[in-house]
Structure formats: structure tokens, C-alpha cells
Amino acid sequence: MREHIAQDHRYAHSVRVARFAERLAFANGESTFKARMAGMLHDLARLYSSKRLLEESQSRGLPVDAYARDNPIVLHAPLSAHLAREQFGVSDPAILSAISKHTLGAREMSALDCIVFLADSLEPGRDFPDRGRLAELAFQNLGRAMAQTIKSSFGFLREKGLEPAPQTLEAASTFDP
């Protein structure tokens, strides 16, 4: 894993996401093993160039929608799920789903999907004003933490003049604030 990622900063983030996801899973009665595994492997393709993300997604027949064509970085999530299967032998669909949805979310998200999404956004190395409050909320109520974490991410996107992805808007609409 460390060799594949080949960058200390991203490796350390992955370890923090794995640990945070494991704690969230324990608090929410979900599989700590699956949460830790998904957390460790969620960013396998995060450092690939846009060109490589597009090429490797297309060669595997992964869907590349208009948003992903404009923002190829989002392809690292589904591509990381494929790499987890191909290179690390992960076959559990629940783990692969959580890896695949960790960046944009989706209309339908399992508790494990939410746990890995939230762990990625709220791990202790992240630095934004609401992080601590949202991290605490995630231990109490995954759905409310999802709604509020997504809403806060929309604020950051807007500041940068970026649009949220359709999948993230759909995810936002399914969780009560």
C-alpha cells in the first residue's frame, strides 16, 4: 500500500482515514474491519495525473460523465476501488462501494459508504473550522453528519467558483439536516 501510494503525506492521510473510519464503524455498529480496509485503500489512485485517471478509467470501461471530464480528479475514487480489487484482492462489494463513493457520494449510500466518506472529510489531519463539531456529530448520527458535511463542502466549492457534482447534490437531498 505504502509502495503503491509512494508519498508519505498521502499514506499518512490514508492511515488516519482508516483509523477514523474504524472508530466510526464501532460507534455505529458496522464492521470495523471493512471500514478500516476501505479507509486504507480509498486513495490508491489519488496521485495519478488527470491524463492517467481518464485513460485508466476508460480502459476499464468506467463511466466518465461530463463532470468527471471537467474534473478528472473525482475519478480517483472509482478507480481506487478497481485497484483495490485488482492489486489487493479485495472482493467485498461493500468495501469497494465505500471506496468508490468516498469523494462524490451517491443517491444511495450504505452506512459503510457514509462512514468512509465522513472519515475522509473529517479525519484529524483536515483543517477547517467545523471539522471538530462534524466529527463529533458523526459518532451520534451518520445521516445528519452527512447532510452537514456535504453542505459545508458546498460552501468551500462556491468560494473556489466550483459547482458540486450531480451525485453529491443527490446525496445531499437524501439526508435530513
Ligand SMILES: [Fe+2]
Ligand atoms: Fe480521495
Ligand SMILES: [Fe+2]
Ligand atoms: Fe482521501
